[in-house]
Amino acid sequence: MKPRQIALVAAVAFAAALLGTWAGRSAAPLPQDASGALHALMHDELGLDSDQERRLFAVEADFKARRQSLEDELRAANALLAKAVAEEHVYGPRVAAAVDATHHAMGELQKATLEHVFEMRAILRPEQQARFDAAVDETLTNAAK
Secondary structure: OOHHHHHHHHHHHHHHHHHHHHHHHHHOOOOOOOHHHHHHHHHHHOOOOHHHHHHHHHHHHHHHHHHHHHHHHHHHHHHHHHHHHHHHOOOOHHHHHHHHHHHHHHHHHHHHHHHHHHHHHHHOOHHHHHHHHHHHHHHHHHHOO
16 A cells, blocks of 8 residues: 555544544433432432431442443443444444444443432432422433423
8 A cells, every 4th residue: 555545544544433432422421410419409408317318328339339330331332332433434233233332331320320319219208209309300301401
């Protein structure tokens, strides 16, 4: 190959890698911590008693480790997607498999987050649950906009 052809192939490969990275991040962005508002509500506004606080800290500690693991899986899936796009240059079997892996990782993170929300809710008394439920509804509704 001539130097000009090598440069062209390198430029195309680089552009494909950038496109793959962009596609992976666009298709599967890391979830923003929308539960931050719920945690603020839990800690600052619901008047938890000491037993509820103790239980909440345990639930949060468990979820922190689980969330980090799932976010790592999602980042790895996005990296595989970027690599598949850069190497395949079409929506072929490796890109499709990488998209499926990314969707699976996103789904697992979403399920774990919802389980965590329900674990937090279970700590609350009925009058606290009503305020929590309203905040969850608002968070999910605003996320859909």
